[in-house]
Amino acid sequence: MVTIQESARVRGFSGRDAPSYDAIRKCVHCGFCLPSCPTYRITWRERSSPRGRIWLMKSVAEGRLDLLDPVFAEEMNLCLNCRACEAVCPSGVHYGEILEASRAQLVQHQPRSPRERLFRFVGFRLLLGDMRRFRAANRLLRWYQRSPVRTLVRRSGMLRPLGLQRAEALLPRLADEFVVADGRFYPAENDRRGRVALFVGCIMSTAYSHVHRATIRVLTRNGFDVVLVSGQQCCGALHVHSGEPQLGRQLARRNIDALESPYLDAVIVNAAGCGAMLKEYPQLLRDDHGYAERARAFAAKVRDVLEFLVERGLTAQLGPLPWTVTYQEPCHLAHAQRITQQPRVLLRAIPELRLVEMAESALCCGSAGIYNLLRPDMASALLARKLDNALATGAEAIVSANPGCMLQLEAGLRERGVRLPVLHLVEVLDRAYQASAASSSVALPLD
Numbered sequence: 323m324v325t326i327q328e329s330a331r332v333r334g335f336s337g338r339d340a341p342s343y344d345a346i347r348k349c350v351h352c353g354f355c356l357p358s359c360p361t362y363r364i365t366w367r368e369r370s371s372p373r374g375r376i377w378l379m380k381s382v383a384e385g386r387l388d389l390l391d392p393v394f395a396e397e398m399n400l401c402l403n404c405r406a407c408e409a410v411c412p413s414g415v416h417y418g419e420i421l422e423a424s425r426a427q428l429v430q431h432q433p434r435s436p437r438e439r440l441f442r443f444v445g446f447r448l449l450l451g452d453m454r455r456f457r458a459a460n461r462l463l464r465w466y467q468r469s470p471v472r473t474l475v476r477r478s479g480m481l482r483p484l485g486l487q488r489a490e491a492l493l494p495r496l497a498d499e500f501v502v503a504d505g506r507f508y509p510a511e512n513d514r515r516g517r518v519a520l521f522v523g524c525i526m527s528t529a530y531s532h533v534h535r536a537t538i539r540v541l542t543r544n545g546f547d548v549v550l551v552s553g554q555q556c557c558g559a560l561h562v563h564s565g566e567p568q569l570g571r572q573l574a575r576r577n578i579d580a581l582e583s584p585y586l587d588a589v590i591v592n593a594a595g596c597g598a599m600l601k602e603y604p605q606l607l608r609d610d611h612g613y614a615e616r617a618r619a620f621a622a623k624v625r626d627v628l629e630f631l632v633e634r635g636l637t638a639q640l641g642p643l644p645w646t647v648t649y650q651e652p653c654h655l656a657h658a659q660r661i662t663q664q665p666r667v668l669l670r671a672i673p674e675l676r677l678v679e680m681a682e683s684a685l686c687c688g689s690a691g692i693y694n695l696l697r698p699d700m701a702s703a704l705l706a707r708k709l710d711n712a713l714a715t716g717a718e719a720i721v722s723a724n725p726g727c728m729l730q731l732e733a734g735l736r737e738r739g740v741r742l743p744v745l746h747l748v749e750v751l752d753r754a755y756q757a758s759a760a761s762s763s764v765a766l767p768l769d
């Protein structure tokens with residue numbers, strides 16, 4: 323059998339983060355995954371399908387295609403890493419793993435422009451590498467968002483030459499108060515059933531802090547103490563997905579150091595992308611003797627909040643919400659974590675709430691981390707399709723469970739001039755508890 327290292331040395335990939343040749347060879351080219359692939363469904367091009375991409379990886383691994391061939395780089399980057407292909411593959415190909423390793427190879431070997439190097443250094447190391455710096459930058463951005471400077475900057479046209487126009491437009495409104503992992507403790511409101519840590523993450527803690535507060539309220543109402551354990555960092559998903567696994571490993575170690583505790587029943591995550599990453603720490607740290615076993619024990623405690631609530635059961639009484647909603651499945655919840663039923667179970671548990679399923683609810687909305695900034699054409703095509711499907715349901719709100727999807731949907735609705743709330747599912751549960759406390763229904767929030 324060819325070992326990963328041997329195959330890497332002689333077949334075009336090299337070094338520690340080379341894709342496993344054995345994993346690549348698991349693909350039997352059946353094509354079962356093609357209808358699930360968003361980029362294939364937009365382009366109808368074999369090379370832009372999972373099977374086509376795995377064929378390209380195999381060609382590089384076997385030395386038949388140069389790692390730096392532009393077609394290889396283009397297809398590795400056009401892929402959304404949504405992992406819809408992985409979820410339906412009968413051969414069990416771990417597509418996300420080999421894609422991320424292929425991207426790591428490109429980052430290691432492909433020449434980068436000074437602009438891209440600067441972008442990676444500032445984004446991945448300076449900002450996402452330390453949450454204090456990240457929050458300081460977010461405070462500055464918050465001031466910018468609320469000051470007349472924003473209008474002046476937009477009117478000046480300086481964002482376009484800097485390549486920041488789309489990023490600035492996509493920037494979510496940052497919260498007046500961030501949720502900080504400062505050791506704060508929220509005791510269970512009702513009969514105590516356990517203690518959990520909330521993983522606060524990066525953008526969730528600054529732009530979606532209201533979702534964190536709703537999560538804390540829902541958990542404490544259902545009998546769980548919630549702790550904002552200090553020392554936690556960004557999950558590292560953006561790093562790993564962008565070919566920077568060494569930075570992802572550094573963050574993973576710091577998160578394990580901070581969050582592993584015998585006094586915690588679970589580490590709760592309300593961002594699908596972060597949850598998938600935390601659950602995959604054992605894979606990321608498999609060669610780290612000091613952390614491999616700790617990563618396995620840590621990952622075993624990680625739960626998406628929706629998964630956790632269904633697993634433990636709701637003990638507090640939900641009130642009525644006479645709303646019609648549709649559900650948009652985050653890829654890293656549905657495909658990477660295989661959590662598809664729990665969100666629907668929770669929505670259907672709310673009295674008077676009507677769930678109307680949209681077509682292609684599990685097809686990627688085009689957000690995919692920073693994909694919507696890097697590949698705006700494909701991201702926009704997928705977003706348009708997603709919004710068409712969502713609006714066709716006649717729903718009064720779109721419900722999702724990941725900040726990236728929510729950001730993307732909100733931006734798309736803004737562009738279309740459609741006033742429709744995009745809510746995290748835990749916010750919907752929180753409103754149902756408010757309705758229960760008020761003994762009446764609660765109106766849909768429009769802002």
Ligand code: SF4
Pocket residue numbers: 348349350351352353354355356372373376407410411412413414415
């Ligand atoms: S990835 Fe899986 S489903 Fe897709 S072609 Fe290969 S074996 Fe078939």
Ligand code: SF4
Pocket residue numbers: 358359360361362370371372375400401402403404405406407408417
């Ligand atoms: S991860 Fe998503 S976009 Fe990439 S090949 Fe698989 S299904 Fe297609």
